[in-house]
Amino acid sequence: MCGIIGYIGEKQAAPILIDGLKKLEYRGYDSSGVGVISSGPNGGMRPVPSKVILRKSHGKIQNLEELIKSRPFPESCIGISHTRWATHGAPNRVNAHPHSDCEGKILIVHNGIIENYEPLRDALRKRGHRIVSDTDTEVVAHLIEENNRGDLVQAVQKAIKQLDGAFALAIISSDYPDTLIAARVGSPLIIGLGKNENFVASDVPAILEHTKKIIYLKDQQMAVLKKDSVRVFWFGGKAVKPKVDVVKFHMDAVQKQGYAHFMLKEIHEQPDVLAQMIKSRLKGNQVILDGFGLTEAQLKGIKNIALIACGTAYHAGLVGRYVIEKLTGIPVMVDAASEFRYRDPIVDKSTLIVAISQSGETADTLAAVREAKSKGGKVIAICNVVGSSLTREADGVLYTHAGPEIGVASTKAYVAQIAMLYLMALKLSAHRKKIAARARLRIIRDFKRVPALYKDILKHKNAIAVIARKNSHFGCFLFLGRNVNYPSALEGALKLKEISYIPAEGYPAGEMKHGPIALIDEYRAVVCIAPQSEVYEKMISNMQEIRARKGKIIAIATEGDQAIKAHANHVVYIPKTNSLLTPLLVALPLQLIAYYIAVQLGCDVDQPRNLAKSVTVE
Numbered sequence: 001m002c003g004i005i006g007y008i009g010e011k012q013a014a015p016i017l018i019d020g021l022k023k024l025e026y027r028g029y030d031s032s033g034v035g036v037i038s039s040g041p042n043g044g045m046r047p048v049p050s051k052v053i054l055r056k057s058h059g060k061i062q063n064l065e066e067l068i069k070s071r072p073f074p075e076s077c078i079g080i081s082h083t084r085w086a087t088h089g090a091p092n093r094v095n096a097h098p099h100s101d102c103e104g105k106i107l108i109v110h111n112g113i114i115e116n117y118e119p120l121r122d123a124l125r126k127r128g129h130r131i132v133s134d135t136d137t138e139v140v141a142h143l144i145e146e147n148n149r150g151d152l153v154q155a156v157q158k159a160i161k162q163l164d165g166a167f168a169l170a171i172i173s174s175d176y177p178d179t180l181i182a183a184r185v186g187s188p189l190i191i192g193l194g195k196n197e198n199f200v201a202s203d204v205p206a207i208l209e210h211t212k213k214i215i216y217l218k219d220q221q222m223a224v225l226k227k228d229s230v231r232v233f234w235f236g237g238k239a240v241k242p243k244v245d246v247v248k249f250h251m252d253a254v255q256k257q258g259y260a261h262f263m264l265k266e267i268h269e270q271p272d273v274l275a276q277m278i279k280s281r282l283k284g285n286q287v288i289l290d291g292f293g294l295t296e297a298q299l300k301g302i303k304n305i306a307l308i309a310c311g312t313a314y315h316a317g318l319v320g321r322y323v324i325e326k327l328t329g330i331p332v333m334v335d336a337a338s339e340f341r342y343r344d345p346i347v348d349k350s351t352l353i354v355a356i357s358q359s360g361e362t363a364d365t366l367a368a369v370r371e372a373k374s375k376g377g378k379v380i381a382i383c384n385v386v387g388s389s390l391t392r393e394a395d396g397v398l399y400t401h402a403g404p405e406i407g408v409a410s411t412k413a414y415v416a417q418i419a420m421l422y423l424m425a426l427k428l429s430a431h432r433k434k435i436a437a438r439a440r441l442r443i444i445r446d447f448k449r450v451p452a453l454y455k456d457i458l459k460h461k462n463a464i465a466v467i468a469r470k471n472s473h474f475g476c477f478l479f480l481g482r483n484v485n486y487p488s489a490l491e492g493a494l495k496l497k498e499i500s501y502i503p504a505e506g507y508p509a510g511e512m513k514h515g516p517i518a519l520i521d522e523y524r525a526v527v528c529i530a531p532q533s534e535v536y537e538k539m540i541s542n543m544q545e546i547r548a549r550k551g552k553i554i555a556i557a558t559e560g561d562q563a564i565k566a567h568a569n570h571v572v573y574i575p576k577t578n579s580l581l582t583p584l585l586v587a588l589p590l591q592l593i594a595y596y597i598a599v600q601l602g603c604d605v606d607q608p609r610n611l612a613k614s615v616t617v618e
């Protein structure tokens with residue numbers, strides 16, 4: 001995924017573009033660039049002819065900032081910029097965006113993948129174009145150049161007609177210094193409306209301090225921005241009267257608010273995120289899932305459910321399977337989206353597809369949804385980003401409203417996804433007799449207590465930090481859980497490995513003897529998720545087997561459980577709750593253990609190497 005921002009107005013463009021890029025760094029940061037068009041009055045002299053000025057650099061945005069400090073831009077009120085997460089071509093200065101045409105008059109930035117860029121590039125070279133980078137993006141600049149007959153909008157329309165794949169584009173040209181063009185298929189792009197200034201960006205945080213008035217461009221739409229007007233139309237040319245949304249969250253929602261990292265801030269936001277979800281979706285004991293988009297009859301007609309997602313969202317789906325099957329008796333399959341889309345899944349109109357995605361832009365999840373819809377499945381999205389591609393393709397949307405999640409490691413979005421799956425299970429269970437009404441009410445009662453229990457756990461975060469630091473020297477971790485906490489083990493392992501780079505594996509504890517026990521020795525740390533539950537004794541047996549082989553154990557246990565201390569080197573407690581709800585609670589200590597180990601190792605917690613916040617390419 002990459003970050004785009006463009007500006008046209010009356011202020012100096014460069015500072016606005018750089019500051020916007022910093023707010024998009026979570027989308028990719030292996031290279032970046034800014035391009036502006038300098039023109040206009042020249043101290044009373046004859047206005048200088050418009051020309052493109054470009055600054056690009058490898059690595060983080062601060063490298064670009066230093067470059068611009070050493071080689072400042074001339075006056076300019078129009079520009080585009082980009083922070084990259086490489087898909088085609090190594091992360092280096094040449095491949096950094098913006099890219100330009102042969103004459104260096106047209107500049108373009110791009111998020112997505114042009115699937116057919118190679119044949120297009122070969123044909124362009126045959127027609128004499130000099131293509132200097134290894135990217136798919138540069139090809140588009142040359143196609144625009146080739147189609148430019150004095151009308152930039154038409155040239156862009158003709159160029160993008162030749163493209164296959166996903167793209168969000170922003171384009172400027174020194175021949176048209178009063179025009180900024182935006183176009184999107186498959187990758188998010190928004191227009192920000194200001195006073196005598198307008199913006200284009202990949203995501204709201206980039207422009208939120210300038211405007212809250214946003215147009216979410218739809219697929220196959222273009223926009224032509226002047227400093228005092230915005231025109232939106234379909235690629236075919238038909239005009240659109242766009243809906244203008246007013247963004248609700250504030251700038252500080254995208255700042256760290258005094259926390260060392262976005263990840264830590266977002267971990268601390270979890271109690272409020274959960275409390276807000278409960279407040280808005282539980283009226284007494286009734287579950288309100290507006291956006292579910294299913295009639296009561298359709299709800300009753302669901303014969304099976306397919307949960308599809310990637311990464312952490314996939315782990316949330318695995319928790320969801322235990323919970324939904326236990327509360328409703330409806331069979332649930334869970335697939336990594338990248339597998340679902342190729343296994344010819346058994347889906348029909350009685351299948352409810354639930355696609356889970358924080359960003360709503362994950363390429364594999366989007367592709368899996370299209371596959372499911374092609375088979376007649378009804379798709380509900382559990383998503384955190386309003387207006388994202390997934391929410392447009394789904395038949396119904398359950399927004400988690402967790403607020404922007406900037407840290408690459410998903411925390412509050414994960415917990416919100418699980419909570420939404422509990423709510424969905426409770427909603428569906430009302431129509432089925434799988435559990436007794438009293439048991440269902442007890443779960444709802446305990447569910448409402450979870451935000452307060454989160455605050456209790458956070459009161460002990462320093463003790464968790466001490467345990468994490470004491471174990472940060474281990475070169476490998478095993479995370480073990482059973483039943484509804486087997487997915488918690490997978491998620492704990494993912495959190496640790498993605499921000500600390502320590503090899504970590506999640507495993508069903510019952511599988512220990514089928515292989516992983518060979519790993520156990522005094523150089524191995526094992527996190528055992530063992531809250532009070534029907535599988536507690538089994539977990540204790542696993543811990544005894546590990547200790548007998550000198551493995552070092554961090555146990556996650558229920559407050560008051562003193563016995564477990566005899567079987568572990570360290571114990572992290574969670575408050576007592578319904579055993580079915582424990583994945584919600586154990587997520588927090590697992591996040592904190594990963595966070596404090598990564599900080600202890602000096603890792604880049606918010607922007608771990610090789611990762612991007614949303615994988616918008618396959």
Ligand code: AGP
Nearest residue numbers: 311312313357358359362409410
């Ligand atoms: C989790 O910490 C990672 N950031 C990653 O696994 C993520 O959950 C996955 O890429 C799915 O992203 P999505 O929820 O935006 O679809």
